[in-house]
Amino acid sequence: MLAPTEVPPAPTRSEAGEATQYPGARRPDRRRIVDSGGIRLCVWEWGDEDAPPILFAHGGFDFAGTYDTLAPLVADQGWRVVSWDQRGHGDSQHAHLYSWDADLRDAAAVLDSASDGAIPILGHSKGGALMLQLADALPHRVSHVINLDGLPSARSWPDVPDHHRTRLLNGELAGWLDHRRKAADKIRRPGTIEELAERRGRMNPRMDPAWLRYLVPIGAHEQADGWRWKIDASMRMGGFGPWRPEWSMSRLPSLGMPVLCVLGLDIEVMGWGTLPEDVIPNLPAGARFVPLDGVGHFVHIEKPGVVADLTLELIS
Amino acid sequence: MSSVTLLTHVKVQLALHELRPGTGRPLLLLHGLGEHTAAEVPAFAAAWPGPVHGLDLTGHGASSRAPGGGYTAEILMADVDAALAHLGPVTVVGRGLGAYVALLIAGARPELVIGAVLCDGPGLSGGGPAPHSPSVVAFTAEAVAEAEAQGLPDPFALAELARDVRPGDYATTYARQALQFSGLDAPIAIAAVVRPPWLEAVSAEPGVVAEPLADALHRYAALPTPA
Numbered sequence: 272m273l274a275p276t277e278v279p280p281a282p283t284r285s286e287a288g289e290a291t292q293y294p295g296a297r298r299p300d301r302r303r304i305v306d307s308g309g310i311r312l313c314v315w316e317w318g319d320e321d322a323p324p325i326l327f328a329h330g331g332f333d334f335a336g337t338y339d340t341l342a343p344l345v346a347d348q349g350w351r352v353v354s355w356d357q358r359g360h361g362d363s364q365h366a367h368l369y370s371w372d373a374d375l376r377d378a379a380a381v382l383d384s385a386s387d388g389a390i391p392i393l394g395h396s397k398g399g400a401l402m403l404q405l406a407d408a409l410p411h412r413v414s415h416v417i418n419l420d421g422l423p424s425a426r427s428w429p430d431v432p433d434h435h436r437t438r439l440l441n442g443e444l445a446g447w448l449d450h451r452r453k454a455a456d457k458i459r460r461p462g463t464i465e466e467l468a469e470r471r472g473r474m475n476p477r478m479d480p481a482w483l484r485y486l487v488p489i490g491a492h493e494q495a496d497g498w499r500w501k502i503d504a505s506m507r508m509g510g511f512g513p514w515r516p517e518w519s520m521s522r523l524p525s526l527g528m529p530v531l532c533v534l535g536l537d538i539e540v541m542g543w544g545t546l547p548e549d550v551i552p553n554l555p556a557g558a559r560f561v562p563l564d565g566v567g568h569f570v571h572i573e574k575p576g577v578v579a580d581l582t583l584e585l586i587s
Numbered sequence: 588m589s590s591v592t593l594l595t596h597v598k599v600q601l602a603l604h605e606l607r608p609g610t611g612r613p614l615l616l617l618h619g620l621g622e623h624t625a626a627e628v629p630a631f632a633a634a635w636p637g638p639v640h641g642l643d644l645t646g647h648g649a650s651s652r653a654p655g656g657g658y659t660a661e662i663l664m665a666d667v668d669a670a671l672a673h674l675g676p677v678t679v680v681g682r683g684l685g686a687y688v689a690l691l692i693a694g695a696r697p698e699l700v701i702g703a704v705l706c707d708g709p710g711l712s713g714g715g716p717a718p719h720s721p722s723v724v725a726f727t728a729e730a731v732a733e734a735e736a737q738g739l740p741d742p743f744a745l746a747e748l749a750r751d752v753r754p755g756d757y758a759t760t761y762a763r764q765a766l767q768f769s770g771l772d773a774p775i776a777i778a779a780v781v782r783p784p785w786l787e788a789v790s791a792e793p794g795v796v797a798e799p800l801a802d803a804l805h806r807y808a809a810l811p812t813p814a
Contacts, residue, residue: 307725308655309728366657368656368657368662370659372747372750373747376725408722440764441697441764441768451596455595512659512660
């Protein structure tokens with residue numbers, strides 16, 4: 272099985288060729304490795320090396336390259352945007368195990384590599400929820416929090432009777448264990464750039480097909496039989512366990528630093544289904560809440576200029 | 588002298604110890620947090636009519652460590668599922684953390700777990716029923732390697748599996764799964780004296796009985812094993 276560390280990493284800005292072009296997108300200026308307890312994380316940076324840092328965390332099944340449109344807008348205003356491919360994603364190492372606590376620890380390792388002081392942190396979706404917890408765990412290291420549609424709420428839970436829930440759970444548990452039994456030999460399905468983009472488009476139906484094609488040479492690698500997404504094939508969308516979406520939201524009221532929450536109001540499959548009325552009661556004092564009408568879950572990709580302006584207004 | 592079979596669970600190699608060979612339904616022993624499978628059949632299992640096995644959970648004993656951690660009770664449940672794929676239907680006895688894992692696998696593979704006995708032991712409580720104040724726990728790869736070289740458990744496992752949240756209503760869903768799909772009247776037996784919130788909640792469920800370990804094993808030994 273190929274691990275991402277055994278294939279060429281995605282290109283930096285100077286390495287990017289014609290295949291890696293999209294209007295407004297720019298590959299990171301630098302790439303480096305951070306060790307997190309034995310896991311090699313691939314860290315990406317946009318902007319001047321001496322500029323003040325801001326940390327960006329991507330969402331589940333994404334990779335840092337999905338910030339290729341937002342990050343340059345922030346970097347060009349005098350910031351050093353530091354992001355990383357989460358374990359098992361992009362060009363970071365495939366781990367034996369994955370968990371929320373492990374992702375939090377990895378985030379702290381990247382934060383440590385960027386600064387020893389308090390810096391702004393931004394996260395989308397799962398990355399947004401993760402940044403809420405990072406700010407709650409290490410408030411002395413976080414100066415501002417920007418959350419991009421990363422506010423899971425209890426609303427996401429399906430409303431089904433108990434006996435149906437038991438039946439559903441039985442299928443989910445057996446399905447997950449069956450997946451674990453087969454995952455040792457599992458590899459991602461190969462395809463052309465167009466095919467991988469089309470597959471991703473099923474979960475990202477609002478995205479421009481050209482953007483999805485742009486992402487393939489970044490998040491996938493080419494072999495003799497085609498392109499494969501680099502993400503660890505043992506990972507499965509929508510894992511289970513005791514975690515409840517509202518546990519992440521419950522971190523929000525405790526935050527004491529300036530906070531910006533941006534919510535896309537068009538509900539889609541990859542989002543949390545959270546509504547403004549779920550967020551507003553949990554906002555800490557002084558926090559800014561910006562619901563975006565006509566925008567889906569990937570607010571930073573659909574409206575990079577709007578999100579960059581809101582972010583810069585908060586941190587500048 | 589026990590023999591060891593290495594089982595593959597995705598990127599982990601698990602050590603399954605055969606403590607006593609035999610025919611019939613195996614008894615599978617799950618150790619507590621920080622422990623590993625004992626070298627010999629424990630006294631409480633001496634009367635078990637079939638073979639006796641013990642599984643070293645990931646990060647423990649002769650099983651692989653997971654670089655960078657990421658331990659959860661659900662992953663350990665899948666460890667046990669790898670043993671079930673090898674052994675077929677079993678009766679499970681779990682200590683501490685292993686008791687919680689025994690409950691999970693009894694609910695997730697009700698057709699393969701012919702009774703689960705939950706006993707006192709290290710790691711029984713976990714991190715409690717609700718999220719705790721967050722903190723970042725980190726160890727260097729060198730510290731993990733040094734512990735392994737000394738035969739000690741993975742420090743990530745010790746830290747993470749002592750903090751995993753175990754809501755009562757989450758645990759009871761597994762007990763209900765076991766009752767609904769195992770075909771047994773009492774698929775879960777609680778032999779533990781200590782009752783952390785998850786176990787207290789489970790104890791109130793139909794199909795869960797409190798009884799001494801020896802009685803539970805006697806009862807499960809008498810049950811037929813599905814073909």
